[in-house]
Amino acid sequence: MRNHYSAWSLLRGALTGHRHWSPAWPEAKPKPAYDVIVVGGGGHGLATAYYLAKNHRITNVAVLERGWIGGGNTGRNTTIVRSNYLYPESSRLYDFSLKLYEGLSAELNFNIMLSQRGLVLLAHSRHDLDAMSRWANAMRMNGIDADLLSREEVASLVPGLDMSPGARVPVLGGFTQRRAGTARHDAVAWGYARAASQLGVDIIQNCEVTGFTQQAGHVVGVETNLGSIRAGRVGIAAAGHSSVLAGLAGFRLPVTSYGLQALVSEPLKPLLDTVVLSPGTGAYLSQSDKGELVIGAMLDLFPSYAQRGSFAITQSILAGVLALFPAYARLKMLRQWAGIVDVVHDSSPIIGRTPVPGLYINCGWGTGGFKGIPVGGWTLAHALATGENHPLAEPFQLERFQTGRLVDEAAASGIAH
Amino acid sequence: MMRIPCIVCGLRDENEFTCGGTSHLVRPAIDASDRDWAEYLFFRDNPKGLHHERWRHTQGCGQWFNLVRHTLTHEILTVYAMTESPPR
């Protein structure tokens, strides 16, 4: 029996030396066969396993992780969750995700520290103001909270912005989604892992998929460094390496892998309450509960599988941050890293069937996969359980690249997602 | 930050260049199927390893050229002209 997490269980631990805790998820050795195998032990893969068990009562499931769970983009992003999207298709998807996030700590019995401190987007020109008006109004059409902010409102929500008359990057106003915020990224992976394993899912780390076993054109299992494992259906949720896995199964994706950098400052006493996004400079930042400023960057614009990031981009993103917050010049960068993200032309995900029967995929989230973890898992689980695409995922199929029905948020808003 | 060997100017810092993505894509004729057109526009090998790609020395001579570069180590093996075939 696994522990229930609560203040009482902590109190019990305090009295007994914290020796009663059990593994958050037990180490598992692969069985010869599973009903479903999920390749990739990041947030999306673990959420997929959890929803397979919870929503579809399929518990004979293995999650295969090449390294350690949550070690890819789940543990490398800037932890922002939001659903401020323009198109109804995206809105439905991301708001469903945000709503799942809102109930996740209680559902998983694991505090993911969802912190809805709001998101402020900065308008630096009249053109930005008009674009944000369109954006905020579109969100309201989709039933999602959004408000335009005056220059003064932005100044009071975001102290430290350069509001001087000569500012190189003037702030004219902005818009906000108050339900947006951040969540603790590792906790999302661990929480799903713990809940999934409690329902019977095997989580197998250090297990690298090296091939897909096919019979009569159908995927019936995987080859791994720990041997062959058979499966009724296989799902891939391995952002950054989606193309590599697709290649093993014999098809191509409309995906290119790029490095996406992030960095944090040293911990500081509270200084910035909301998430701030400046489309004009490409900077986005927030302050974590630990006090570190978490700063995100634009893509390193060349294909890469290296998780380090180019110094030129680090400099350029920090220049944007200092243009907005000139006082931050005396702060220090503590850590910098990069994740490898799947970039597709329209910056929207792909969730559903692949050209290979029996094989399903969840990929292409670009720079925004973290906020999509709950819905990505929910919809991939649905496809794996039923063989059918989930209605929320219907607009996000590979076919759209042939029909031209792209869901191009970035192009529509002029802002990278 | 990489150093890119411009085919005209020699080694320069990466931020003088623009990467144009995969090289040697063959543009289908206008009567190509939607599927073939999508393959051309969007679908890529995206290798973790050696990648044939094109770069432009945007902040320099403006020339486009091809590179063979490793996408994990970022090691650059070869540089060759836009109209040349990939080296064996």
Next chain:
Amino acid sequence: MSAWRLAEPFGTLIDRSQPISFLFNGRSLTGLGGDTLASALLVNGVRLVGRSFKLHRPRGIFSCGIEEPTGIVDLLDGVRRTPNVRSTVVEISPGLAAESVNCWPSVRFDLGALNGWFAPLLPAGFYYKTFKWPNWHLFEPTVRRMAGLGRASLTTDQDRYEEVSTQVDLLVVGGGIAGLAAAIASAEAGARTTLLCAGAAPGGGLGAQGDPAVAEMIAKAGRAGVTVMPRTLAFGVYDHNLVCASEQLAGATRGPGVLRERLWKIRARSIIAAQGAFERPMIFPGNDRPGVMLSGAVQRYADAYGVACGRRIVIAANCDSAYRVAQRLRTAGIEVLAVLDRRPASHIGTHAEGVRTLASSGIGKVLGASSVKGCLTVAAEGPSVRSERLDCDLILSAGGHAPAVHLHSQAGGKLRWEAEASMFVPDGPAPGLYSVGACAGVFSRQAALEHAADVGRSLALGFTVPPAPVGGAGRSLASTRIAGVRGKAFIDLQNDVAATDIGLAALENYRSIEHLKRYTTTGMATDQGKTSNVNALVLMGELTQREPAQVGTTKFRPPFAPMTLGTLVGRRVGSLYRPLKHLPAVQWHAAHGALFEHFGNWSRPAAYPLAGESLNEAAQREARCVRQSVGLFDGSPLGKLEIWGPDAAQFLDLMYVGTMSTLRVGQARYGLVLNANGVVVDDGIVARLGEGHFWVNTTSAGVERTAAAFEEWLQCEFTNLKVFVTAVTARFANLTVSGPRAWEALAAIGFDAAFSPQNMTHMSLREGAFGAIPLRVLRASFTGELSYEINLPVDESGGLLEMLMAAIAPLGGCLYGIEALEILRTEKGYIHVGTDTDGTTLPGDIGFGRAIDGKRANFVGRRSLLRPAARDPQRLQLVALSPADGRTLLPCGAQIAALNPPTATEGHVTSSYWSPSLDAPVALAMLARGGERQGEHVGVHHLGRRIDAVVVKAPFIDPQGERLNG
């Protein structure tokens, strides 16, 4: 007071003739020139410097370098406030003020220390298990207030930073004897060699002891031509041998706008890492108490700063170096009560004369609440001995060494576990980077000197680089703790990660090194785990029956030490951040009352308000003036390309939706540029100057993008075409005279009759001159009025502006800015690409469907227009909108739908202005099936407000286009 200043020869770095006073928590203290804040605090007997992150336990100075986990302060200097400064690396200067972090109301009496009472409730990751009910939001504000260390200022930083790029043959990182030996050998072999040293001078630990051999090496390096860069810390190795380093500029804490730090970007043919090793702390209960310090640090404070950190010391040891430290400190007159060596006697390779040594023993308890007052011994194994009380005032922690493999790892090098000395060492060189000395695991002085010189010489001459002779550190046990001893022993001193937390992580299966780090936060503090990582992973291995190498190490990433953001950005601040472009005649416009705003990367006149006029009022007046008489507009940012070559016409047919090859010389045509995906990305006018010579106007914002796209298609795809594209935006100014009296104005100042509307039709271009000024005059119009776009050499624009101003003034004309232009083009229903269109707009959506059907040649993007989505009847199409009441301005960005939200949108308003000529609002919108909905009423929704509007026929003014001809 237990600390004092030692006599010479101790204190090689200080200037005893230069007392410096400084403030610590408001108290005035005195140090000497050359002192770091840490050495000055120590000599003043300040033990309690700050509070730990989670439990607010008392913390003092622990180390003597960048690895410092606990001696963290905020520095204050007037309006400057620098948070989280390691007291061990900042030199004191007159007037320097420092204050403790993470404590309130004071470091001695800190309310946060109450957390300590609840410590048993707060094990690693406790927050994942609680605060869920009823809602994290209730707890979070308190957690946020408790978290964080220093306080940041919100005042704009007054100081400056700069950046220098350079190239060298060989870059040596680290100024100790190994680095010096490598640099000397390299320079003597003829290589351009630079040596970076983090401190004020090279020499390292031996140099600080005043070793004459080191002084000789420094002199030799100078003679050999080594460039030595002091106070310069290499913090990152990036692709293709780029090393980034930050240089602290001496005295940079004074005066307004001083140069504070300099970033060096050094491209090296080869890199030699010689950064030495960090000392591993011992793990014992109370090892976080102020007065427990690293042994090497205590020696360094004595050697370099002449500071005796205590009078009676005990050393907890796991390595031979502890005995050298003991010996050295005894010569300084410090009493060494005992060395408690965790190792069995058989492992101990050296002794300190006259020092009591207890093998297989350690510390069982530290006495004293906020400072060490003694300790109790404990036996490690074997026959149990009675615990003994030692009345020491300082405890030295000497757990062995951890080579500084950071740069090696950043460069892609691998590590291996060296079992004898219990340390990770480089497993061969990294690509382009070679380690020497202690950071390579070479601890014998002679071997390190020889190997380093050999490496330096070999790299300079292109010889094979010899492998590192790892060894010389003696034997150390992997574990620096004695298992089974009760009490809270810390692994990460800043983040309060105790040995029990590592145990909890093991119990809960956070066993991979990355999970351990993230779950317990060990190594995540501002010291980046320099003193905690190895202990944490060894302990995890011990608890899970794995070798340290099996637990693995986290990947080291830049920066090696926390880096100032200002340094990383350099001069890319203020107006030098993405510098704005200005009109060639910017002064002239300023003198004529221009109100400048940013449009893309240009600063342009939005309008020319008269006294008391708002921007909007000015734009209304200017737009009315253009319709009624004449206006003058500086359109110099308009994109301008010249296309040359025998295949130029064919090329432009490929690039534009319009057909350009059928233009006659002197004729001009409007065209749309698409990307391969069929999306409208630019528009403009193409005019033919000659058979193989075209003049192309693009949008102001799109010219670089469009020119780049043209080049890419030419160089990469249509390689058979003989065409040159020359960007000439910056060569030509563009002054536009527009309005019914435009020609009247030009004629009045003597423009050639060849330019008259009779002799030059709409959409034509004529080359000519005005006086000595060569002109290219285009008759095209974005206002809907008779317009002359006069292109001329940039240097002449001020002069011609002056003359044109004189010409229009008598006609009642005025200058107009971008806002008026937007009103005028909206009245005419002309699109503005990027405003009315977005990255999804296809040419058919803005009325170019038939033009495409009629064009025979292929063009970029055409195939994409044949896909199902492009032929969808529900697509958004450009329409004109009027409010049903004829008065209400339709807000830009408002959504269109029949029902109130939430509901499906049918489109949105893209441009909207009050038309001064119609005295009514005008708007453009993208609307589903818009083309067939003329006359329909639609609902326009803006932030909860609904406005009824009617789809009307564009344009709002002059549907026949008669005004284009004046």
